[in-house]
Amino acid sequence: MxxxxxxxxxxxxxxxxxxxxxxxxxxxxxxxxxxxxxxxxxxxxxxxxxxxxxxxxxxxxxxxxxxxxxxxxxxxxxxxxxxxxxxxxxxxxxxxxxxxxxxxxxxxxxxxxxxxxxxxxxxxxxxxxxxxxxxxxxxxxxxxxxxxxVEPLSCVYNGVEAVDIRAADVVVIIGAGPIGLLHVQMAKLKGAAKVILSETVEERLQDGARFGADVLVNPSKEDLKSVIFKETGGKGADVVITACSVPAVQQRALELAGVFGRINLFGGLPRGQETVPLNTNLIHYKQLKVTATTGSNYHQFRRSMELIAAGRVExxxxxxxxxxxxxxxxxxxxxxxxxxxxxxxxxxxx
Ligand SMILES: [Zn+2]
Ligand SMILES: [Zn+2]
Incomplete structure (x- = not known):
């Protein structure tokens, strides 16, 4: 063989x-x-x-x-x-x-x-x-x-559970690679009122709408933070998920969240770039919950297979x-x- x-x-x-x-x-x-x-x-x-x-x-x-x-x-x-x-x-x-x-x-x-x-x-x-x-x-x-x-979906399933997306939440997903597009779908399934997808590669970004993203933002063309604050009536996002491996995006995520925001630093960072200075006063004064997830457990893997079988995720x-x-x-x-x-x-x- x-x-x-x-x-x-x-x-x-x-x-x-x-x-x-x-x-x-x-x-x-x-x-x-x-x-x-x-x-x-x-x-x-x-x-x-x-x-x-x-x-x-x-x-x-x-x-x-x-x-x-x-x-x-x-x-x-x-x-x-x-x-x-x-x-x-x-x-x-x-x-x-x-x-x-x-x-x-x-x-x-x-x-x-x-x-x-x-x-x-x-x-x-x-x-x-x-x-x-x-x-x-x-x-x-x-x-x-x-x-x-099913494996990447199960990782996203874990990631979405960790930030407890609820009905009416505004969710920001940064990165429209396959993982970001799975996050878009899972956020909608969990009841998010609005999913804002951010991606610098225009071709990837434009796909986002087909997977359920409500607002598409290319941060190299417009200011992501202003779009988010406009879309949330000045409040900021309920949930921010970083579906990319860019250290600066993790810093940015803290600025995009509103009070009580939940953040998942989902994408791991390349070796040598793991130490990221974060403005922890943003966590402090907005009482943010910042987490990150990796992989999935046996149960989440099975649930993800069920979601595919039920046709709930493309x-x-x-x-x-x-x-x-x-x-x-x-x-x-x-x-x-x-x-x-x-x-x-x-x-x-x-
Ligand atoms: Zn993998
Ligand atoms: Zn063990």
Whole structure:
């Protein structure tokens, strides 16, 4: 079988290798699609602390496929089932896991990071993942192309829950990449009265209306803060979500929120730019709640699949291109070079 092996910074190669062997509690997945995430790009360019030098790793954590075989002790899963795989596996025993937040477990494992992921034809799903519920069935009527976006959707689901969007809220989303467009949809589903979408790339911005954004702002052409204050009768936004990796946007978010505003600094920042001076008096005098979220837990992953199955979220049109595994480096370049406005996916015999 073919697999894309990552060996270190900007070192990745598609090679032939044996199909992984599985043990009695493990599952072998025939991968159908694995989409490229910003995290994959970051690992490719900067490495990851869970991938020590000298390690060979298959990246890719947004994976769907068909179960090829199951170990003798696996219950409830069978060959032929169409499934998505939640990437993060908690230890199952620490307090964070027991509270249901497996992705925040200090000892987490993750496909595509500490375990081989989906940029290969066959992927082994390890026993802890099988037993804890990382494998989620894809409902009839949901295509693989839709299901492959359940992971990013679940991260957005988590992000939106954390700022508790309520009916009549004015929500500002900064960044109209695939994640920003999912945030737009989730904010509307949660009952936001008005979603204001901000994006400097005009092509991305104009798509926002189709996904439910009520007001489109290009901050390189007009002042975002004035638009928000005009749209809110001078009050400022109830919720601000930064769906981009720009430090200055995090500073700006505090200015855009009104009194009691809730802010999610959703997009992680590039290495070396993580320390951002914030005017904490804005938090103080407006009694803001500032948080950030990462990944999603098992429950949120399942709920997100249900949302896709119910047709409440448009995911398929967020995919702009499918590449074969052999062209994975071109696909990575496309995403890294900001040439893509949407999701780029690696596909196997589609
Ligand atoms: Zn991801
Ligand atoms: Zn744990």
């Amino acid at each position: 073919k697999k894309a092996v990552y060996r270190g910074i900007r070192d990745m190669e598609v090679v032939e290798g044996p199909v992984p062997q599985i043990g009695p509690y493990e599952v072998l997945l025939q991968v159908k699609y694995c989409s490229i995430c910003g995290t994959d790009i970051r690992i490719y360019h900067y490495g990851h602390f869970k991938i020590p030098p000298g390690t060979e790793r298959v990246l890719g954590h947004e994976v769907v496929g068909v179960i090829a075989s199951v170990g003798s002790e696996v219950r409830g899963l069978a060959p032929g089932m169409r499934v998505a795989v939640a990437p993060n596996i908690g230890c199952g025993q620490c307090e964070v896991c027991l509270r249901g937040w497996n992705q925040l477990c200090p000892d987490y494992q993750a496909f595509g990071i500490s375990l081989d992921g989906g940029f290969q034809e066959y992927m082994k799903i390890t026993a802890p993942a099988v037993l804890r519920g990382n494998i989620v069935g894809i409902p009839d009527g949901v295509s693989f192309e839709e299901a492959v976006l 995911v398929k049109s967020l995919i702009e291109g499918i590449y074969r595994l052999e062209s994975i480096k071109d696909a990575f370049e496309r995403v890294a070079g900001k040439a893509s406005n949407r999701k780029v996916v690696i596909g196997f015999d589609w």
